[in-house]
Amino acid sequence: MKLIIAVVQDKDSHRLAQALIEEELRVTKLASTGGFLKSGNTTFLIGVDDEHVNRVLNIIQHNCQSRKRLMLPMGDSADAYPSPPVEVQVGGATVFVLPVERFEQY
Amino acid sequence: MKLIIAVVQDKDSHRLAQALIEEELRVTKLASTGGFLKSGNTTFLIGVDDEHVNRVLNIIQHNCQSRKRLMLPMGDSADAYPSPPVEVQVGGATVFVLPVERFEQY
Amino acid sequence: MKLIIAVVQDKDSHRLAQALIEEELRVTKLASTGGFLKSGNTTFLIGVDDEHVNRVLNIIQHNCQSRKRLMLPMGDSADAYPSPPVEVQVGGATVFVLPVERFEQY
Ligand code: NI
Ligand code: NI
Ligand code: NI
Numbered sequence: 328m329k330l331i332i333a334v335v336q337d338k339d340s341h342r343l344a345q346a347l348i349e350e351e352l353r354v355t356k357l358a359s360t361g362g363f364l365k366s367g368n369t370t371f372l373i374g375v376d377d378e379h380v381n382r383v384l385n386i387i388q389h390n391c392q393s394r395k396r397l398m399l400p401m402g403d404s405a406d407a408y409p410s411p412p413v414e415v416q417v418g419g420a421t422v423f424v425l426p427v428e429r430f431e432q433y
Numbered sequence: 434m435k436l437i438i439a440v441v442q443d444k445d446s447h448r449l450a451q452a453l454i455e456e457e458l459r460v461t462k463l464a465s466t467g468g469f470l471k472s473g474n475t476t477f478l479i480g481v482d483d484e485h486v487n488r489v490l491n492i493i494q495h496n497c498q499s500r501k502r503l504m505l506p507m508g509d510s511a512d513a514y515p516s517p518p519v520e521v522q523v524g525g526a527t528v529f530v531l532p533v534e535r536f537e538q539y
Numbered sequence: 540m541k542l543i544i545a546v547v548q549d550k551d552s553h554r555l556a557q558a559l560i561e562e563e564l565r566v567t568k569l570a571s572t573g574g575f576l577k578s579g580n581t582t583f584l585i586g587v588d589d590e591h592v593n594r595v596l597n598i599i600q601h602n603c604q605s606r607k608r609l610m611l612p613m614g615d616s617a618d619a620y621p622s623p624p625v626e627v628q629v630g631g632a633t634v635f636v637l638p639v640e641r642f643e644q645y
Binding site: 434461462474532533 | 544569570571572580584592596603605630632635636638
């Protein structure tokens with residue numbers, strides 16, 4: 328048994344939760360902020376048997392991969408010359424796999 | 434030293450916190466949602482010496498055991514025939530016991 | 540690789556986050572309540588290489604040390620005799636260092 332703690336950008340959080348639930352994995356989400364990832368993020372707790380760790384990591388990677396997007400900076404609408412689009416990093420996940428000594432369900 | 438992470442239904446959360454505090458156990462509660470348990474839930478972090486793990490698990494089991502309750506579905510008050518009561522699962526806890534390499538208090 | 544979980548009084552939380560970010564440590568904050576520390580608190584998740592654990596613990600200790608402060612109790616403004624100042628404990632941190640079996644970033 329392992330406990331996977333995954334810090335995920337809010338942008339990917341709903342999609343990841345759906346993907347994990349479709350695979351009948353059990354997930355708890357904690358409200359979290361800042362740090363590992365630049366914008367708002369969500370921390371997932373996922374309990375899995377050892378043989379399913381790679382499968383869960385694949386699902387996280389597939390749904391939360393860091394990628395670049397072109398975005399228009401929010402400019403002053405009175406600007407004569409609107410700002411050009413800029414490339415920003417979105418998504419990404421930071422994942423810890425922790426050993427579990429005991430697991431109980433009541 | 435162990436760190437016990439317990440995901441508990443909101444319905445049982447206040448009662449569990451009271452029971453742990455009465456036993457002078459130190460607890461932190463994290464706001465959490467969905468997944469392990471169907472409705473709203475709370476994640477407890479409980480730090481304990483190895484010899485107290487069983488005592489804490491007993492307290493969690495005693496206060497959070499999954500049970501069935503008869504509930505009236507919320508119906509349209511204009512219904513000619515009110516819905517019969519349905520059996521729903523309430524309570525329950527998912528508990529991870531994690532090894533701790535170091536514990537410090539400042 | 541270790542995962543440091545630190546429960547810190549809200550009063551020290553912003554200062555600690557700043558100190559960790561200045562050292563280029565990556566931090567996630569979870570909203571948490573009660574228990575380990577009397578008033579509102581914040582739970583930090585900090586992922587660090589083994590050789591940096593002591594440095595992070597020093598930063599936490601430096602920014603969150605428990606100390607006494609004189610505070611005026613909030614009295615009834617109609618009281619003829621205002622209450623004298625009382626000594627209260629502020630700050631402090633409860634810290635768990637957990638082993639990490641795998642660490643991934645996507
Ligand atoms: Ni299986
Ligand atoms: Ni004892
Ligand atoms: Ni280094």
